[in-house]
Amino acid sequence: MRRLTSSLAALLIAAGTLSAQTTREEPAPTGKKEKSHAGINLSLWKNIATQPTDTVGSTCLNLGLFSAMNRLNGLGVNLLAGVVRQDMNGVQAAGLANLTGGSMRGVQVAGISNVNGDHLAGVSLSGLVGITGNHAQGVIFSGLTNITGNRTGGIIIGGLLNITGGHSSGVHLAGLANLSGENFNGATLSGLLNIAGANMQGIQVSGLGNISGETMRGLQIAGLGNVTGGTAIGAQIAPLNVTKDGKGLQIGLFNYYKGNFDGFQLGLVNANPDTRVQLMLFGGNRTKLNVGARFKNRLFYTILGGGTHYLDFSDKFSASFFYRAGLELPLYKQLFVSGDLGFQHIENFKNKDHGFPARLYALQARVNLEYRLTDRLGVFVTGGYGGSRYYNRGVTYDKGVILEGGVVLFKY
Structure with missing residues (x-):
C-alpha cells in the first residue's frame, strides 16, 4: 500500500x-x-x-x-x-x-x-442507461434503456426500451419497446411494442403490437395487432390488422380498413365501413340448431358461429363451432345464390364415454339460395356435402349430404 x-x-x-x-x-x-x-x-x-x-x-x-x-x-x-x-x-x-x-x-x-x-457519434456501451440530448449515430447498447432527444440512427440495442423524441433510422432492437416520436426508417424489433409517431418505412416486428401514426410503407408483423393511422402500403400480418387506407396485403384473423383499400385481405373476418354484420338462425340435418354472424361485403362473406347437437337429440349434449367463407351473386331481383367452403370443430363431451369420439373436425361445401323479404329479413335454404374425421388419425368418421334452412336478420 x-x-x-x-x-x-x-x-x-x-x-x-x-x-x-x-x-x-x-x-x-x-x-x-x-x-x-x-x-x-x-x-x-x-x-x-x-x-x-x-x-x-x-x-x-x-x-x-x-x-x-x-x-x-x-x-x-x-x-x-x-x-x-x-x-x-x-x-x-x-x-x-x-x-x-x-x-x-x-x-x-x-x-x-x-x-x-449534445451529439453522439460512434460507439456507446452502458450497463443500464444511455442518454443523448440531441442526435445519436452509431452503435449504441444499454442494458435497460437508450434515450435520445432528437434523431437516432444506426444499430441501437436496449435491454428494455429505445426512446427517440424525433426521427429514427437503422436497426433498433429492444426487449420491451421501441418508441420513435416522429418518422422511422429501417428495421425495428421488440418483444412487446413498436411505435412510430408519424411515418414508418421498413420493417416492424413485435411480440404484441406495431403502431404507425401516419403512413406505413413496408412490413408489419405482430403477435396481436398492427395499427396504421393513415395509409398502409405493403403487408400487415397479425391476428388483428387495422388501417385507415391501404394498398397491399392484410393477413390475420380480423382485418379492417376504414376508407379505401387496393389489395387483398386474407382472414377469418374481413371488414370495412361497408361490411354488413348479419345474424343467421338455421337448422339442419348435421348440427341441428345453429346461430352464426355473417360479415358480408359486396361479393365476399365470412361466417362465424356455433351449433348444438351434432349427434341426435336422444344422445347427450354435443356442439360444434364453424367458420365459412364464400361468394354471393344475384340471380333475379331479391334472389341470390352463394357458395362457400367451411371448417367445423365438433365436441362430443360426455358422449365419449358411450363409444363416440371425443372430438372431430369436418370439411364442408355448401350452395345457398337466399331470398330477401325486406331490407332487414331474408330466408335461405342450403344444400351441400361434408365429412367428419378424427384429429389424431386419418380416418373418416362419417360423411353425407347437408340440408339446412333458416333466416337472416339485420340490414342487408
Missing part, C-alpha cells in the same frame, strides 16, 4: 510538473482569465488532480478514480466516473458513468450510464 501511495504521488508530481510547463492564460467566457492545460490529467478526485477543473484547454490522457476536465481529446479511464464539461473526442471508460456536456465522438464504455448533452 505504501509503494502504491508513493508511486501515485510521484505520478501526480510528475504530471503536475508537465502540466505546469504547458500552462498559459486564456480568457474565459466570463471575461476572467483561466488557466489552460493541454496534456495529462491524473486524478484521485475531481479536485485532487494534476489538472485543475477550471481549465479551458483539453486533455489527451486522463487516468483516475473520479475526474473532471474541460475537453478530452484522447483517452480517459476512471474507476468511478469521468466528467467532461464540453466535447469528448476519443475513448472514455468508467466503472460507473461517463458524462459529457457537449458532443461525444468516439467510444464510451460505462458500467451504469453514458450521458451526453
Whole structure:
C-alpha cells in the first residue's frame, strides 16, 4: 500500500510538473482569465488532480478514480466516473458513468450510464442507461434503456426500451419497446411494442403490437395487432390488422380498413365501413340448431358461429363451432345464390364415454339460395356435402349430404 501511495504521488508530481510547463492564460467566457492545460490529467478526485477543473484547454490522457476536465481529446479511464464539461473526442471508460456536456465522438464504455448533452457519434456501451440530448449515430447498447432527444440512427440495442423524441433510422432492437416520436426508417424489433409517431418505412416486428401514426410503407408483423393511422402500403400480418387506407396485403384473423383499400385481405373476418354484420338462425340435418354472424361485403362473406347437437337429440349434449367463407351473386331481383367452403370443430363431451369420439373436425361445401323479404329479413335454404374425421388419425368418421334452412336478420 505504501509503494502504491508513493508511486501515485510521484505520478501526480510528475504530471503536475508537465502540466505546469504547458500552462498559459486564456480568457474565459466570463471575461476572467483561466488557466489552460493541454496534456495529462491524473486524478484521485475531481479536485485532487494534476489538472485543475477550471481549465479551458483539453486533455489527451486522463487516468483516475473520479475526474473532471474541460475537453478530452484522447483517452480517459476512471474507476468511478469521468466528467467532461464540453466535447469528448476519443475513448472514455468508467466503472460507473461517463458524462459529457457537449458532443461525444468516439467510444464510451460505462458500467451504469453514458450521458451526453449534445451529439453522439460512434460507439456507446452502458450497463443500464444511455442518454443523448440531441442526435445519436452509431452503435449504441444499454442494458435497460437508450434515450435520445432528437434523431437516432444506426444499430441501437436496449435491454428494455429505445426512446427517440424525433426521427429514427437503422436497426433498433429492444426487449420491451421501441418508441420513435416522429418518422422511422429501417428495421425495428421488440418483444412487446413498436411505435412510430408519424411515418414508418421498413420493417416492424413485435411480440404484441406495431403502431404507425401516419403512413406505413413496408412490413408489419405482430403477435396481436398492427395499427396504421393513415395509409398502409405493403403487408400487415397479425391476428388483428387495422388501417385507415391501404394498398397491399392484410393477413390475420380480423382485418379492417376504414376508407379505401387496393389489395387483398386474407382472414377469418374481413371488414370495412361497408361490411354488413348479419345474424343467421338455421337448422339442419348435421348440427341441428345453429346461430352464426355473417360479415358480408359486396361479393365476399365470412361466417362465424356455433351449433348444438351434432349427434341426435336422444344422445347427450354435443356442439360444434364453424367458420365459412364464400361468394354471393344475384340471380333475379331479391334472389341470390352463394357458395362457400367451411371448417367445423365438433365436441362430443360426455358422449365419449358411450363409444363416440371425443372430438372431430369436418370439411364442408355448401350452395345457398337466399331470398330477401325486406331490407332487414331474408330466408335461405342450403344444400351441400361434408365429412367428419378424427384429429389424431386419418380416418373418416362419417360423411353425407347437408340440408339446412333458416333466416337472416339485420340490414342487408
